[in-house]
């Protein structure tokens with residue numbers, strides 16, 4: 001079955017019990033045993049739940065992996081995966097990963113004895129120079145948040161395999177509709193399902209997709225031991241979102257391309273970050289490894305913080321809010337919002353400067369979106 005069909009039919013659908021076409025929400029903590037030592041496949045919802053199972057199977061199929069796991073949030077998924085490691089292990093991570101990822105590594109996991117090196121994953125040599133005897137994991141995010149930097153996945157995986165590193169990729173921005181990292185040899189795929197997979201800004205959730213039986217067992221063990229799993233109702237919402245993922249992603253991209261082109265030609269804008277623009281440094285690699293460029297566009301506004309604040313106060317169709325990937329367009333200021341947990345000098349070093357604005361381009365009529373940007377950029 002092809003992607004669009006899997007998005008609607010993967011997993012146990014219709015429901016085996018009564019044939020419900022909409023996956024039932026098994027809102028239960030526990031399951032009655034048929035006999036001593038004999039269950040109907042489920043015993044306790046932390047370990048596994050039938051609604052969650054359909055979501056997990058669906059995400060695994062869409063990514064082309066072995067098994068999927070659904071978590072309470074994207075950060076719960078990341079927290080679980082980083083626990084595959086132990087004290088003394090070293091991780092190489094992209095330097096412009098999601099702010100919460102940076103915070104988890106730097107401000108939480110370091111205290112448990114993990115070591116991290118953050119760097120721009122843009123050449124084989126740079127990764128190799130950072131590898132130490134205790135390096136175990138390479139953590140990638142592409143396109144990155146909020147600068148939309150592109151990692152050459154084939155190159156990174158090749159280096160990782162030579163040095164026996166586990167590769168993890170955060171595929172939240174591209175979604176499996178545009179990018180299937182497992183086809184390039186990545187070991188684990190992570191999602192914040194809060195974003196495009198759910199797509200309606202009404203749930204926080206996460207997911208992990210594995211590629212081997214060993215990783216499947218380890219992640220299942222950790223999910224159950226740490227209790228990081230998603231609730232049945234949240235899983236149902238994400239499942240409903242995924243059914244329209246292909247049509248949404250197509251339209252997000254079409255709108256984002258129009259927004260990027262509009263901003264590129266605006267005199268109040270000094271730089272536009274969108275991997276679908278030929279001027280973007282990652283354009284060629286993005287074209288090679290992705291089916292599309294996604295719905296997030298960042299740009300640098302001229303005139304410093306004053307211009308940023310004026311723009312953010314004037315937008316009407318775009319809402320001033322964190323998060324992304326929903327049907328409604330959002331705008332945010334990474335330096336003071338999503339990436340405020342990064343120290344200022346580090347933030348500026350990686351390019352997340354005060355003039356940067358990130359747009360999550362939604363599914364409204366494109367003319368209304370452009371009109372809104374125009375009136376917000378050109379105060380009369």
Ligand SMILES: *Cc1c(COP(=O)(O)O)cnc(C)c1O
Pocket residue numbers: 073074075076098100101141145170172173191192193194195204205206
């Ligand atoms: C939002 C986000 C996360 C964290 O997910 P939550 O669901 O908010 O916990 C991780 N990675 C990326 C790229 C994100 O955008």
